[in-house]
Amino acid sequence: MEGVDSNHMYGKELEVGVRVVQMACSLCQKLQKGSVRPSPEQVISKDDDSPVTVADWSVQAMISWMLSESFGRENVSVVAEEDAQTLSYNTSTSLLASVVATVNETLAMSARFGLKGPATPLGGSEVLDAISRCNSTGGPVGRHWVLDPVDGTLGFVRGDQYVVALALIENGQVVVGVLGCPNYSIKKKLVNDSSVLQSDLWQEGCVMYTSKGSGQSWMQQLVQGDGSLEWPNSASIIRVSSIDNPVMATFCEPVEKANSNHSYSAGIAHRVGLRKQPLRVYSMVKYAAIARGDAEIYMKFAKAGYKEKIWDHAAGVVIVEEAGGVVTDAGGRPLDFSKGVYLEGLDRGIVACSGVNLHEKIIGAVYASWDSSDL
Ligand SMILES: Nc1ncnc2c1ncn2[C@@H]1O[C@H](COP(=O)(O)OS(=O)(=O)O)[C@@H](OP(=O)(O)O)[C@H]1O
Numbered sequence: 001m002e003g004v005d006s007n008h009m010y011g012k013e014l015e016v017g018v019r020v021v022q023m024a025c026s027l028c029q030k031l032q033k034g035s036v037r038p039s040p041e042q043v044i045s046k047d048d049d050s051p052v053t054v055a056d057w058s059v060q061a062m063i064s065w066m067l068s069e070s071f072g073r074e075n076v077s078v079v080a081e082e083d084a085q086t087l088s089y090n091t092s093t094s095l096l097a098s099v100v101a102t103v104n105e106t107l108a109m110s111a112r113f114g115l116k117g118p119a120t121p122l123g124g125s126e127v128l129d130a131i132s133r134c135n136s137t138g139g140p141v142g143r144h145w146v147l148d149p150v151d152g153t154l155g156f157v158r159g160d161q162y163v164v165a166l167a168l169i170e171n172g173q174v175v176v177g178v179l180g181c182p183n184y185s186i187k188k189k190l191v192n193d194s195s196v197l198q199s200d201l202w203q204e205g206c207v208m209y210t211s212k213g214s215g216q217s218w219m220q221q222l223v224q225g226d227g228s229l230e231w232p233n234s235a236s237i238i239r240v241s242s243i244d245n246p247v248m249a250t251f252c253e254p255v256e257k258a259n260s261n262h263s264y265s266a267g268i269a270h271r272v273g274l275r276k277q278p279l280r281v282y283s284m285v286k287y288a289a290i291a292r293g294d295a296e297i298y299m300k301f302a303k304a305g306y307k308e309k310i311w312d313h314a315a316g317v318v319i320v321e322e323a324g325g326v327v328t329d330a331g332g333r334p335l336d337f338s339k340g341v342y343l344e345g346l347d348r349g350i351v352a353c354s355g356v357n358l359h360e361k362i363i364g365a366v367y368a369s370w371d372s373s374d375l
């Protein structure tokens with residue numbers, strides 16, 4: 001019952017990654033549940049109409065700062081979703097103040113997560129600097145951290161599923177993946193005792209992680225309350241589902257029709273004989289569900305012209321693969337993380353499956369139906 005330890009390849013990167021993602025989840029939970037939950041005016045619309053909140057900027061600042069501290073600023077290249085422009089406007093003083101307060105409150109808990117915080121609280125310019133440093137564009141050479149501070153921001157704002165996603169790419173390959181899922185519970189063992197509420201048997205939130213080539217993905221509980229993170233820790237190996245009969249399979253897809261064509265995926269589902277209603281879930285929790293065997297298929301077919309970003313997939317893909325699953329584009333080719341910020345050359349969409357049989361069926365159905373679709 002122990003997680004991958006620091007003797008493992010990428011041991012230090014994995015350990016620091018898990019620690020900072022745990023800390024980031026704690027930050028997000030406080031914001032999502034607490035009195036400081038973002039008010040509507042603190043949910044800002046970006047140029048692509050997607051929302052951004054204090055949580056997105058605070059997580060990015062905190063993780064960027066911690067990675068620099070742990071590996072040396074000059075060695076760290078981070079490709080991440082947010083920039084600091086909006087926060088730097090004169091009109092954003094109170095927004096920046098909220099971010100700075102949230103970052104410092106979180107960094108003050110560093111010791112509980114086995115990390116070292118700053119000697120004195122960070123100022124506004126240091127926080128802006130930490131966010132802006134994550135402007136790397138990645139590429140085929142060297143090491144690049146890839147961060148989606150809050151993936152599924154809509155889910156976060158609505159009190160639903162979201163993740164903190166951190167990955168490390170080395171020479172174009174995803175080598176470490178960490179997914180923090182604050183609202184995706186771990187089911188504890190069922191207890192045959194009527195005095196115990198079943199709802200008390202669920203532990204809130206989990207963190208999944210892996211390193212490439214380990215052949216194993218792991219899941220641990222989210223640190224709750226005043227708890228501390230132990231490492232190597234008590235974690236469980238997760239494995240994809242063994243179901244390969246389409247009749248029994250569950251498929252998941254994005255909640256928003258704007259992000260994936262629901263009627264096209266329904267057509268694919270019909271062709272391969274999937275019977276269950278789709279599980280519509282915000283964020284990379286869809287990859288998490290495949291990795292731990294709660295669903296068998298994840299399909300995403302974005303509108304023509306939309307370019308998928310590496311931070312929306314990197315951590316989820318490696319965790320699914322190491323848990324025994326298959327992830328490709330809709331043409332059946334591996335996703336290419338070596339081309340910078342975007343998954344360049346992506347063919348039609350993304351298909352993640354628990355095994356090769358289901359995967360072959362879905363890809364076959366895409367080839368058989370694409371020309372008659374309006375995508
Ligand atoms: N037009 C369009 N098409 C496809 N994908 C888009 C599009 N616009 C945005 N995005 C990206 O989708 C991320 C959310 O994807 P999800 O799978 O979680 O979708 S959904 O929220 O469940 O509908 C979302 O991630 P976050 O911004 O981190 O929430 C975006 O990066």
Ligand SMILES: [Mg+2]
Binds near residue numbers: 148151152311
């Ligand atoms: Mg995202």
